[in-house]
Structures are given as C-alpha cells and as structure tokens.
Amino acid sequence: MASPKREKLLEVARRLFETEGFHATGIDRVLAEAGVAKMTLYNNFGSKDGLIVAVLEQSSQDMIDRLEQTIQAASNDPYEQILGVFDAFAMWFSNPEFCGCMFQAAVAEFQDPNSKPAIAARGHQIRVAAMFENLCTKAELPDPKTLSRMLGMLASGASCTARQIQTREPADHARQIAEILLERAGSTGFAPAETEIANGSV
Amino acid sequence: MASPKREKLLEVARRLFETEGFHATGIDRVLAEAGVAKMTLYNNFGSKDGLIVAVLEQSSQDMIDRLEQTIQAASNDPYEQILGVFDAFAMWFSNPEFCGCMFQAAVAEFQDPNSKPAIAARGHQIRVAAMFENLCTKAELPDPKTLSRMLGMLASGASCTARQIQTREPADHARQIAEILLERAGSTGFAPAETEIANGSV
C-alpha cells in the first residue's frame, strides 16, 4: 500500500501540479523527476486522472490535518479557533513558495463538474466548510450555517487574492472581516440584513 | 481592424475558453466552430496565446463597461453603487450559463506570472480594484485603499464560491458583508481592529 515509489510519485506530482498546473504537467515529466517507471504509475493509479485525484485527496487530508492541529494548538475557544484559521492562512501565504490553492486551480482546470478531479476538489471545499460550521456551532453562534458559508467565502477570496498579489495581506484582511462578522453575529445576528436582501432591493 | 471573421473568432473562443478552459480548448475546435481559416487566426492574433490575451482583454472591457453601466443606472450615491456591484454579481451568478470568472480561471491555468495571459488576467483584477477604490473615495469613506481591497477580496471569494455551488447566494452574502463593512467604516473605521492585528495576536 505505502510503497516508496508510490509516495515519491505523489510527492513529485503534487509539487508539479501545484507550481505548473494539471494540464500543463505531462506524465513523462512527473516520471522523469520521480525516477519511476511508467507502469508503476499506471499500476498504482490507473491513469493521470487517478494520480490527480490521489494528489488532491492527499493534499486535502494534509491541509485539514495541519489546519486543525494549528488552531487547536492556538486556543481552546472555538471563537478564537475560527480566527485562527485565518492566521494559519496568513502563514501559508507568507511562504514564498505559495502559489495558490490547489483546489481552486483544479476546479478551474476541470470544468466538467462530473469529472473525478472536479469532484475531489469540491470534496475539499465541503470539508473546509464543515469545519467552519462545526466551529460556529461549538461557539454557539447564531445561524452557524450562514455564518460558516460567509467564512468559507472569505477564505476562498483570501487565497484567490493572495495568489495574485503574493502577500499575506488578504489573510489579515479576511481575519479582520471575520472578527467583525463574529462580533456582529454574537450581538445582533444577521437576520435584519438578510431580510433586507430577501425583499429584493434590485 | 474590426473584421467580421476576427469578431467571430473572438466570440467563439470566448465561449469555449469560458466553458471548457484555455488549455482544454484546441485551436482546431475554435476554428471549426467559427468557420474560419487557420491562417486568419494567425494573421489576426499571431498565436493561441495572442487569441487568449485578446479574449481576456475584450471580456475585461465588456465586463467593466457593463458593471459601471449597471451601478450607475441603479443609483447616483457611490455608497449604494458599491453595494450595486454585488447585486450585479448576483444577477451574473443567477445566469444558468454562469461558469465562473474567466480571469480567475486564467490565473489558475497560466501559473507563470510572466506569461502574457497571466498578465492580462491580472490587469482585469487591477481595473476592478481601481473601480472599488474610486467608489470608496467618492463615497468619502475613510481608508479607501484598505476598504477597496477588502471589497475586491469579497468579490473574488463570491465568484469563486459561486462557481462551485452554482447559486447567487455568495453574491448576497458578499453584499451583506460589504454593507457591514461600509457601515462600520463610516462610523468607527478599521483602525482599532487593524491595530489589534498589528500587535500580533497569534
């Protein structure tokens, strides 16, 4: 299961897919840099798409594990943990090797929503959203569903913007906004504003 | 300059690039659907990258023109116009043919930041950011630079999320958040929260 050649393939493929894109990275390139036979790839993953899915799933697991580890190390308070997610993002963006969220790239490159890479990429976003919702619920914030969706959108916007301007600033801004949202949710909630929209102000 | 064949190429290429991606769309496919000779493409655009850049630039111009037109038709108040951007986004996302922001896709597909498509895509984001900053300044809001960056991040997050869940919800949520930000900027400004971050609360 955990063959060393398989791990090497995943590691190299992940790096190349991240830095150069999924379509732009040819299989031969991955094999050459990993020093692995072509048949090893096809025996382990079945196809290039299979390799891509495996990379996405492994990356998702890694990222979520590290995220939960980081925010749990930072605080026991779920309120603080929500903000901790954006601190973790800030650290992520600060890495000079940061080149954008791999899952956003996957969604962009595999436009067919039924393709396996697209499904795998959406799976990650669902897990992140579930994490936010779980934290909002634990923090006993009102309307955790809406709030967690807003937080997820903030996170997406931050990593999307960070890819372009290559600074941690978007994470800091997202954290500021999250702070305002949490504060506001704790006191008044979102009901008034939501009603205003629902009335259709267009 | 405005040859009909050239226009047809731009129209077809734009649609295919939007719905299937830049790398996934072959030149032959564009030519076949446009009913245009191959040399016409190379005479007009020089290369596939040239065509991509032309599509991005035309789309950017179109999108910004329509955006400004929409918000100016909605209100004269710059404060309301800022919120109008998100209403326009909501309408955009509501279109069943909506398949994500083309410029985000371009940034994802052309990872080399020096490639011409990547530069063209960044150009769009810069123009949108400038529009937000201009509106914030006209609304006489404090710290228009920070605020406009936050709004730009919200817009990115909204279109990024909308691509995945295929509803207008992200635009409505972004509008709600923008409303809160504007309200808050008008009264207290962001200085307190910003200081708190700057002190390093990790």
Next chain:
DNA sequence: GAATAAACAGAACGATCCGTCTATTGTATC
C-alpha cells in the same frame, strides 16, 4: 480584362500528449 495582393481552406509538420506493450531486471521460493 489582366495583374497584383490579400485572404482563404486545408494538408502537412514536428512535438507532445496519455496509455500500452515488450523485453529485462531483480527477488523470493523451492
């Protein structure tokens, strides 16, 4: 109507894509 230049359609090109096949190596078992 003839001559010139541009625009046309489509074949042909080399490169690269993903995936398969074959021949060879190394390893474990008897």
Next chain:
DNA sequence: GATACAATAGACGGATCGTTCTGTTTATTC
C-alpha cells in the same frame, strides 16, 4: 542454482497539440 513472479525501463502507438506551408480563390487597381 533453477524457476516463478513482480516490478522495472523504455520503445512504441494513436491521437492531438500549436504552427507553418501550399495552393486556390477573392478582391482591387490599372
């Protein structure tokens, strides 16, 4: 040491990529 088996390397195949080249048609000017 011989044999069975799995994993290897790398050639190979068909397809498609972006681009160039070759004739032919069309339009314009004298």
